[in-house]
Amino acid sequence: MPVIVLEASDLTSPLSLVRMWALLSGCLTFSLVASLVPSELTSDTHQPSFRILCMFTWCLFFILTLLIHVVNIIQFHSLVPISWKNLTVTVAALATLMTLSATVTFPWAVMCHEGAWPRPIAASLASCLTFLAYAIEAYLIRNQTKDQKGYMASVPGLLKVLQLWGGCEMIVLVVEQVRGALVKVGLAAVGWQLWVSGAGYALCLLMSLGTVMVVLGDCAGRCPLPFDRLLAGFSLTGVLLYVVATLLCFTRVLELRKRDQDLTDRKTGPTLVVMEAVMASITLLAYTVDLAFSIKLLRDRSHA
Known part of the structure; x- marks a missing residue:
């Protein structure tokens, strides 16, 4: 199949313009964060796992968006061994959720304990613009015609993306809690509940990642x-594991509310556990709704 370059009208389509917006704002975001000097970061390197996740998010989706934009310009879809319809909406939806998390957690992890500076504030605003660009891109792809949309643009497909996002966030929350316990007290301070929850999150993340792939x-x-x-089995397993993890x-x-802690632990420890509980509840809801869709699909096919 010959390579066809898009016409000017296609390059100025809403979808192409939104992708260029995402590229520019994403590049600006990680450039500003990369240029931060140590004095502009917290002296106690508060929540390094979240800072690493934010930087990874901005860089990863910048690269993926750039590749998608280039392939779309030169019409290289037939040579890409991936479902193009599913790839674009998956990247857009996952980027929307991940950049939203980065936009929220970056100011909290970097600025809130030491004050505010121009470049971190500018990076947060640029991240917010990146989130808006990806949200609009996902909306545009979601509203394309049926022939242009794949499975991942459907409600069950978007739920898979939500599960994948939830798993990534949960792993980082567990890693940060384990790191905090090791720094302050030692490995003995990490309770068995955290290990059980972490194992469940990892298994669910692998199932979601495998399904998407x-x-x-x-x-x-x-x-x-x-x-x-x-898929129904994966959804049922995810529901059971996340019920246990949420409890x-x-x-x-x-337990943390009853336990006497110093001032630092009150600010850090309970906050991470509450964040984990909220994220676990959201992901549990996604698995529950996905399980309902899977059961409905199996029932419809059995009656067909």
Whole structure:
């Protein structure tokens, strides 16, 4: 198939303009963050895991958006061994959620304990613009015609993206809590509840990532098991694991409220546990709704 370059009207389409907006604001964001000097960061390197996740998010989706934009310009879709319809909406939806998290957590992790400076504030504003660009891109792709949309643009597909985002955030929350416990007290301070929750989050993240990769690679037909039944099994497993993790989170929140802690722990420890409980509840809701969709699909096919 010959390579066809888009016409000028296609380059100025809303989707292309929004992607260029995301590229510019994303580049500005990680450039500002990379240029921060030590004096503009907190003296106690507060929440380094969140800062690393924010930087990784901005750089990763800048690269992915750039590749998608270039491939879209030169019409290289047929040579890409990935479902193009599913890839674009997956990147846009996941980037929306991840940049939203980065926009919220970066000011909290970097600025709130030491004051505010021009470049961190500018980076936060640029991250907010990046989030808006990806949100508009996801909306535009979601409202395309049925022939232009893939499975990942449907409600079950977007729920898979939400589950993947929730898993990434949960892993970072667990890592940060373990790091804080090791720095302050030692490995013995890490309770068994955190290890159980972390194992459940990791397993669910692997299932969500595997599902998304199978859909992007158009490998559902080559799956040795019926793919719809496999998705239902993954959703059920995710519901069970996140129910356990959510209950453990709320148990730890109650324990921390009863325990006498110093001022630093009151600011840091309970905050991370509450964030984990909120994120676990959101992800549990996503798995529950996804399970309902999977059961409905299986029931419709059994009656067909």
